[in-house]
Amino acid sequence: MKEAGLKTRREFLRTGLLGGSLCWTVPGFLQNTMLSLHAAADGQLVQGVTGKDGNILVVLQLAGGNDGLNTVVPFDHDDYRRARPTLGLSEKQVLRLGPKEKVGLHSALAGLAKSYEAGDLAVVQGVGYPNPNRSHFRSTEIWATATDAEKSSSTGWIGRYFDNACTGCDAAVGVTLGSQTPQAFAAKTPKGVLYEAGGRRRRLGADGEPESDGSMTMAMEADGEDGPAGGSIGDIAGSSGKIDALDFLERTEMDVQVTQKEIAAASGRGKNGVPYPGSWLGNQFALISRLIAGGLKTRIYYVSQGGYDTHTGQAGAHDRLLREMGDAVSAFLADLKAQGNLGRVTLMTFSEFGRRVKENASGGTDHGAAAPLFLAGGGVTAGLLGEMPSLAPRDLDDGDIKFNVDFRSVYATVLEKHLGVESGPILGRAFPLLKAYG
Amino acid sequence: MALATLPSSAWDKKKAGVLLQRAGFGGTPQEVEALAGMQPWQAADSLLGSPDLAQAEPPASLRKPNLNDKLRTERNRLKLLDPKTREEKQREIFRALRAEQEKRLTDLRGWWFERMANPATAAREKVVLFLHGHFATSEEKVKNPALLCQQNQMFREMALGSWPDLVLGVAKDPAMLIYLDGARSRPEQPNENFARELFELFTLGEGNYTEKDIQEAARAFTGWTVRLPKKAGETMDEETHNSSFAFNSRWHDGKSKKIFGKTGSFDGADVVRLALQQPAAPRWITGKLWRFYTGSSPSEEMQRELVSTWEENKGQLRPFLQSMWTSPAFYAPELARQRVKSPVEWLVGLCRQLERPLPAPALASEITTQLGQKLFAPPNVKGWDGGITWINTTSLEKRYEYSSWLVSGTLGMRRLGDMDLGRLAIQSGLLEVPRPMIEGTPMEEPDMKKEFAEKRKAAARQARELLAVSPAPLAPLAAPEDRQDPARLVSRLSTRLLPGETTPPELQTRFRKAAGETAPLNDAAIRQTILAIVQSPVYQLG
Numbered sequence: 001m002k003e004a005g006l007k008t009r010r011e012f013l014r015t016g017l018l019g020g021s022l023c024w025t026v027p028g029f030l031q032n033t034m035l036s037l038h039a040a041a042d043g044q045l046v047q048g049v050t051g052k053d054g055n056i057l058v059v060l061q062l063a064g065g066n067d068g069l070n071t072v073v074p075f076d077h078d079d080y081r082r083a084r085p086t087l088g089l090s091e092k093q094v095l096r097l098g099p100k101e102k103v104g105l106h107s108a109l110a111g112l113a114k115s116y117e118a119g120d121l122a123v124v125q126g127v128g129y130p131n132p133n134r135s136h137f138r139s140t141e142i143w144a145t146a147t148d149a150e151k152s153s154s155t156g157w158i159g160r161y162f163d164n165a166c167t168g169c170d171a172a173v174g175v176t177l178g179s180q181t182p183q184a185f186a187a188k189t190p191k192g193v194l195y196e197a198g199g200r201r202r203r204l205g206a207d208g209e210p211e212s213d214g215s216m217t218m219a220m221e222a223d224g225e226d227g228p229a230g231g232s233i234g235d236i237a238g239s240s241g242k243i244d245a246l247d248f249l250e251r252t253e254m255d256v257q258v259t260q261k262e263i264a265a266a267s268g269r270g271k272n273g274v275p276y277p278g279s280w281l282g283n284q285f286a287l288i289s290r291l292i293a294g295g296l297k298t299r300i301y302y303v304s305q306g307g308y309d310t311h312t313g314q315a316g317a318h319d320r321l322l323r324e325m326g327d328a329v330s331a332f333l334a335d336l337k338a339q340g341n342l343g344r345v346t347l348m349t350f351s352e353f354g355r356r357v358k359e360n361a362s363g364g365t366d367h368g369a370a371a372p373l374f375l376a377g378g379g380v381t382a383g384l385l386g387e388m389p390s391l392a393p394r395d396l397d398d399g400d401i402k403f404n405v406d407f408r409s410v411y412a413t414v415l416e417k418h419l420g421v422e423s424g425p426i427l428g429r430a431f432p433l434l435k436a437y438g
Numbered sequence: 439m440a441l442a443t444l445p446s447s448a449w450d451k452k453k454a455g456v457l458l459q460r461a462g463f464g465g466t467p468q469e470v471e472a473l474a475g476m477q478p479w480q481a482a483d484s485l486l487g488s489p490d491l492a493q494a495e496p497p498a499s500l501r502k503p504n505l506n507d508k509l510r511t512e513r514n515r516l517k518l519l520d521p522k523t524r525e526e527k528q529r530e531i532f533r534a535l536r537a538e539q540e541k542r543l544t545d546l547r548g549w550w551f552e553r554m555a556n557p558a559t560a561a562r563e564k565v566v567l568f569l570h571g572h573f574a575t576s577e578e579k580v581k582n583p584a585l586l587c588q589q590n591q592m593f594r595e596m597a598l599g600s601w602p603d604l605v606l607g608v609a610k611d612p613a614m615l616i617y618l619d620g621a622r623s624r625p626e627q628p629n630e631n632f633a634r635e636l637f638e639l640f641t642l643g644e645g646n647y648t649e650k651d652i653q654e655a656a657r658a659f660t661g662w663t664v665r666l667p668k669k670a671g672e673t674m675d676e677e678t679h680n681s682s683f684a685f686n687s688r689w690h691d692g693k694s695k696k697i698f699g700k701t702g703s704f705d706g707a708d709v710v711r712l713a714l715q716q717p718a719a720p721r722w723i724t725g726k727l728w729r730f731y732t733g734s735s736p737s738e739e740m741q742r743e744l745v746s747t748w749e750e751n752k753g754q755l756r757p758f759l760q761s762m763w764t765s766p767a768f769y770a771p772e773l774a775r776q777r778v779k780s781p782v783e784w785l786v787g788l789c790r791q792l793e794r795p796l797p798a799p800a801l802a803s804e805i806t807t808q809l810g811q812k813l814f815a816p817p818n819v820k821g822w823d824g825g826i827t828w829i830n831t832t833s834l835e836k837r838y839e840y841s842s843w844l845v846s847g848t849l850g851m852r853r854l855g856d857m858d859l860g861r862l863a864i865q866s867g868l869l870e871v872p873r874p875m876i877e878g879t880p881m882e883e884p885d886m887k888k889e890f891a892e893k894r895k896a897a898a899r900q901a902r903e904l905l906a907v908s909p910a911p912l913a914p915l916a917a918p919e920d921r922q923d924p925a926r927l928v929s930r931l932s933t934r935l936l937p938g939e940t941t942p943p944e945l946q947t948r949f950r951k952a953a954g955e956t957a958p959l960n961d962a963a964i965r966q967t968i969l970a971i972v973q974s975p976v977y978q979l980g
Contacts, residue, residue, distance in 0.1 A: 063818075135634070137820050138644045171831075179810055180817070181830055194830045245733070246775045248826045249834070249975030256835045306818075311619045311631050361627035362619060367634070398649060 055379075055418050058288060058301045058332075058347040059158075061182070062325065064308030065136065067318055068354035068371025068401075069391075072123055074103050079391035083358040087314055087365070097123070103388060108323035111330025112374065119382040120333060120342065121374060122436050124410055126389040128370030128403025132353060136309070136367075139352040144183035146408050146427050157411055158300055159187025160426045161419070166191065171255045172262060172296060177284040177303040184302070190243065190251070192300075193259045197287035266294030273338035277327040281305050285332035293339050299419065308351060312362040325349075333376055343378035346418045350407065356399050357391055370403035373410065379418060381438050409434055440747040441765040449478045453769050455937025459980040460731050460777070461485050461763055462560035464787035466914075467934050469557060482760040485561035492562065492595045494553065497545040499867075500587045530872075535581075537864050537871035542583035544865040547813050548799025550590065554786045555796055565597040565755070566590065567782060568730050570813070571821035573608045573640060575617045577814045585613040585681060586814050598756035601723060605641060606710045610683040612664045618819065621664040625691035628656035635819050637713060646718035647698070654695040655713075658704040661690025720748045727759070732768065733777025733825060733979075740767060774938070775979045778828050781809035784837065787980070788844055788972060791935055792910040797844070800865040801905045804857055805840050809833050829978065838973045845968050847909035854905065863897035866904055909965075916964050924953040927967060935971045938980075945976065 070087065073094045074080045081088050094104030095113040103125075105113050115121040131149040133139045142149055146157035155163070158174060166173045167189070174185055174192030185192045270290030276282040284303045291298065305325055310318055329347065336342040354371025370389060386405040389395070395402065409431040412423035417437040424430050444453075454473035458465050462485055473481045516524050554563040570593065577586055589611050596604045608614050614632070615621040623629035633655035637647040665684035695704050698712050713719060724744035728736045736744060744762070751757040762768060779787060785806055789796050796802050806813065810833050816822055839855060848854060854862075863869050872890065915934070920927045928949045932941045941949070952970035954963050971977060 133644070134649065135638050135644055136818070137638075179830070179832065180823075180827060194832045196832070243826055245778055245826055245979055246975055249778075249829055249978055252829055252831055252834050253975055256831045260831055260835065311629055312622055358627075360629060361624040362622045362629055364629075366630050 053344070054297075054299065055420065056292060056299060056301065056341075056345045057414060057419060058303070058345060059184070060325070060329070060347060060349045061302070061304040062308050062321075062349060062351040063136075063140070063304050063306040064310075064351070065139075065353045065355055065367055066308045066321075066351035066371060067310060067314065067365055068351075068368075069357065070314075070318060071106050071109070071322065072097075072103050072125065072372040073106060074388060074391065076102055077391055079357070079393065083391070085359070086363065087359045097384065101384065103384070106319070106322050108319050109326040111326045112376075115330060115333055115376055116382055120337075120378060120380060121376045121382055122380050123372055123374060123384050124405055124434065124436070125372045125384060125386040126370050126401065126404035127350075127373050127386065127407050127410060128353070128401075129406055129408070130403075132369035132397070132400065132403070134353065134367040134369070134400075136352055141183060143350060143352055143407060144186075146411055154186060155188065156182070156184035156186040157426060158182075158184040158192075158302070159190065161300070161415065161421065162191045163187050163189060164425050165419075165421045166299065169299075170259060170262070170297065172259045172298055174300045174302065175263065175288075175291065175296070175298045177287065177301065182302050182304065186243075190248065192302075193255055193263065195260070195263050195287070197283035263291065263296060266291050266296035268294070270294030272335055274331055274335045276331045276335075277324070279324045279328060281324055281328040282331065285328045286335075289332055289335045289339070292336070292341055292345065310355070310364045311360070311366060312364040314359075314364040329376065337378070346375060346377040346380060346414060348376075348410070348414060349374045350410075354401060357396060357401060358399060369397060369400035371401070373407075375410070375414070375436055377418075379437055381436055385434050385436060405434070406431055410436075413437070439743055440750050441743045441761050441767065443761075444478045444764050444766050444769070446477050448766065449481075450474060452938050453478075454481065456769060457481065457485070457763055459787065459937060460768075461759075462557070462564055463554050463783055463790055464937070464980065465557060465560075465790050466793060467937075470937055478764040479760060482763040485763075486598060486756060486760070487558055487562065489598070491559050492597070494591065494594060496587050496591065497542075497549045499542050499545045500584050534871045539577065539581065539583055540861075540865050541867055543577055543586075543814055544800050544803050546583055546587050546590070547803040548796075550813065551782075551786060551796050551799070551802050554782070555790055557790075562594065562597055564783075565759070566593045567780075568727070569593040569597060569604075571730075571816060571824070572726065573614065574816040574819050574821035575611075575613045575814075576816055580613045580616050582613070582616075582681070583814070585616070589613040590814075598759070599754065601753040601755060602710065602714050604755075605636075605714065606707060608640070609636065609659070609706055609710055610662065612681045612683060615662065615664050615683070620659055620662055623656065623660050623663075624689055625657065625660045628653070628660050628691065630656040632656070633659060633709070636709070639820055641710075641713045641722060642716055642718045643722045646716060646722075647713075651697050654697045654704075655709045657691040657693075657695055658697065658709045659706045661686050661688075662706045663689065714753075720745045720753070724748045724758070728762065730824075731762065731777075732773050734773050743767075775976065777980060778825055778978055779980045780822065780824060780828060781806040781811035781833075781837075782813065783980070784809070784978070785840075788841060792844065792968075793914045794844065794908075794910040797907050798866065798905050800862040800901075801854070801857075801907070803865070804862060808836055808855075808857075809840075834978070837978065841972045842969060843907045845910050845972065846965050848905075848907040849909070852902075854902070859898035859901045859905075860894045862905060863894070863901035866901060868900050868904065869893060869897035910968075912961055912964055915968065916959070921958040921964070923957060924950060924955060924959060924963075927959060927964065928953055931967055931971055935968070935977065939976065945974065948974070 069080065069084070070089060073089045075089060075091045075094050089106065091104070093107055095107060095110060096104040097113070097116060105116070112121055116123070129142060129149055133142060133149055141152070144156045145153040147153045162169070162173060169191065171191050171193050176182060176185070176192060176194050177196055179194060179196060181192060181194060267287060267290050270293030272286050272289055276286040281303070288301045288303070291301075305321070307317070307321055332347070333342065336345055350373050351371060353368055355365035355368040357368065359365050389401045389404055391401065408427050412427055412431040413434045413436050415421050415423040415426060416433060451470055451474040455470045458470055458473060461482070473484070476484065516527055519527065550563070553559045554567070570590070575586065575589060577583060580586060592607055592611060596607055609632070618632035618635055619629045620632040623632075630652050633652045636655070637652065638644050663684055663686050664681045690705070692703050694701060697704060697709060698716060700712060702708065704712070721741060724747075725736055725741055728740070728744055747761050748758055751761070785802060786796070797805065803813070810828055811822060836855070843854075853859070864871065872886075915931065916927060920930050928946065932939075932949065949967060949970050953959060953967040956963070
């Protein structure tokens with residue numbers, strides 16, 4: 001399958017160079033492209049990741065710091081109830097994950113609770129890293145680069161996956177739904193393109209008031225409509241490593257020509273088999289599903305939902321964020337199942353940190369540390385993974401939950417068990433794998 | 439050691455072109471020549487102009503009564519209605535409020551774009567743009583264009599003065615107090631949002647403070663809040679009252695705090711002072727200014743020079759900027775082609791270089807938004823990441839598309855790309871969203887809805903006329919003798935559009951190809967050549 005991609009690119013280079021409409025300067029990028037073409041021609045490509053039927057990872061970033069405690073809720077913990085006198089959720093307000101489990105999903109996540117029952121959802125509890133950083137940007141960077149909190153890296157973990165396993169691939173091996181390339185994509189040889197379905201990001205008011213309804217048809221008709229956004233963290237992309245600006249521009253110019261067309265074509269071929277919610281996020285997941293069905297050779301899709309920085313008026317806002325997320329994800333999983341693609345896909349959520357155990361005086365929560373995340377898909381072994389961390393005040397780290405599972409264990413598991421590559425070269429060392437796949 | 443100063447013997451047109459682009463928004467070959475004819479320091483000084491240029495009268499619509507006030511009173515009255523009607527009413531109010539805000543923000547952006555495009559104010563406005571990204575505040579949370587305008591004007595007035603004064607001004611700024619939750623912070627459980635970003639993003643950088651410093655600083659800031667306008671009346675047309683800074687002693691935690699190793703019953707002003715005394719403080723702001731103006735991170739040695747220049751100038755922005763702009767390092771060859779123009783800089787700069795008017799406010803605002811820079815709505819409190827993050831497959835394609843509008847015009851186009859003309863019509867004030875009244879008919883009624891949809895369609899057609907972009911006038915760009923000689927035309931246009939750049943041979947070939955070989959060149963060939971230059975990777979740098 002990789003041949004097809006290379007052929008397109010080679011063809012493009014030929015016609016582009018000889019044809020009249022040259023629109024970029026030749027030297028730097030062309031040399032690099034030729035080098036990677038050579039590498040590809042050598043047949044040394046690892047794992048044949050360009051294959052159309054290979055496995056796919058969908059990363060969903062919950063930007064702003066999702067309140068893990070009110071997502072996967074330890075409803076009958078005394079420490080939880082004491083720390084959350086107004087925001088705490090009772091047993092009646094959650095969807096219990098089985099009769100023996102002492103945790104339940106927030107009631108806005110009804111779709112995900114069904115996936116859990118159907119065996120397509122795993123909850124990894126207490127995910128974090130040593131010496132947690134409570135800055136949005138630094139912590140997002142740590143998750144993106146997969147480094148120790150004290151170290152930095154100019155490349156991201158997804159970028160290193162591309163560098164290691166996809167050297168000859170088309171740029172569309174990674175697709176970001178949105179307008180900014182995430183820092184996790186930063187690489188020696190950057191790959192990945194941006195593409196976005198219609199509609200605008202719907203965000204929530206700081207006071208938790210919905211700013212608009214989904215059926216908005218008045219002021220901003222054709223756009224769908226967004227409301228004024230909520231918290232001070234709408235979206236976090238993060239900076240990329242140091243790359244020669246001109247070289248990068250030249251490469252991007254070529255990707256515009258080649259890749260955007262391929263994506264549009266795949267999106268036209270694929271069809272959605274189930275209805276999706278009308279939210280921005282719903283539109284993005286509907287598009288990802290069409291691209292998968294349309295046979296695009298993408299390994300990693302990345303999409304981000306902002307607004308989780310709920311310092312004030314959390315109750316209503318968090319409810320709506322989770323509902324938007326849960327509804328979009330469950331429609332996506334149902335659609336993949338109908339297509340017969342669910343087994344090839346893993347969806348992984350993450351947020352840069354959870355929130356403080358104790359609620360604040362403005363009806364919100366401040367930046368915290370460890371939190372749960374979700375892994376969903378046909379290959380995933382459903383259930384609770386990792387221990388629920390203790391909430392007893394003496395066990396907390398300056399008021400925050402301590403982690404039990406290093407987030408890089410989650411990455412390593414997905415890389416090895418789902419994408420079928422060695423995780424050591426990508427993550428810098430070995431991390432214990434989770435029992436997330438059968 | 440402080441920054442060295444460029445000798446006047448080394449000052450030439452190429453450097454003047456670089457300065458005009460980086461310190462301002464670019465300009466014409468005549469402006470470059472005028473700068474090149476001055477001494478370097480004088481050139482930098484003339485760009486910043488006289489202090490009274492900070493005075494500015496904000497657009498009229500921003501000074502009118504504000505629907506926000508209406509909303510607050512309506513909320514109480516809404517509670518009296520039955521749930522279904524209440525929900526409908528609420529939607530109407532939000533719609534009208536949103537439409538009003540969009541219109542006002544459009545006016546505000548258009549007004550600011552004009553100041554950026556004005557050679558007399560451009561360099562000061564560039565500093566304001568830097569400050570807007572540094573002290574990022576978004577309308578999406580503040581929801582009050584008048585407050586953002588007030589903050590913008592504060593930046594303008596303080597842009598070239600003392601850094602400590604400016605940071606203190608930001609800490610007391612109503613829009614910032616709302617954006618980072620300071621206004622809602624209470625001593626029982628202080629909100630840490632502002633204290634954290636003050637240290638992490640505004641003054642020191644990550645790693646130069648402890649979590650404890652943040653918690654204690656958050657206590658010190660309690661009581662700094664926003665005085666809301668008086669309870670608004672029942673009607674829509676009550677007077678405007680803007681929110682202002684207020685100190686509420688009942689909400690202030692006056693007890694002792696320990697911040698950066700010092701103990702005292704500190705308040706917000708003390709925190710700002712203590713933060714700026716930290717050794718990391720001068721490093722943070724000077725490094726960020728250097729990156730903003732050059733597109734590169736300073737080397738260790740460079741960073742030390744920047745800090746000592748900063749200290750020599752006692753944190754005064756104007757002499758610091760002028761020293762930076764007149765240092766040889768600012769023009770070092772390794773900094774060439776490293777700085778990606780931001781969407782705002784790209785749009786304003788292209789119009790200036792083409793000596794054409796800016797597009798109408800709603801269109802100009804939509805263009806930079808589509809390219810990733812929506813003024814008054816940065817993506818988060820860190821502002822725009824800038825650099826190569828401005829560039830991706832989507833944004834580069836759009837830059838090329840929009841540049842053809844600005845060069846060749848949009849006459850005869852049925853649509854403007856994928857822009858929503860109905861929305862742009864509302865933002866341009868061509869159509870008002872009906873103002874909701876508790877007693878009135880709910881807009882949900884099918885007739886009203888239909889009627890509005892019709893009006894919206896008509897307004898969209900009107901918007902197409904209003905927003906149409908005229909072709910760039912060619913007279914200033916190509917003299918009659920340039921039309922006689924394709925090589926000469928390419929060279930003239932390259933000097934204009936890529937100042938400070940030595941065009942490499944393969945690019946020259948590409949530009950020459952666009953111009954063709956037929957002399958005299960007709961208008962189409964000239965536009966073709968301009969497009970070949972601006973639709974190139976190298977044009978995105980500056």
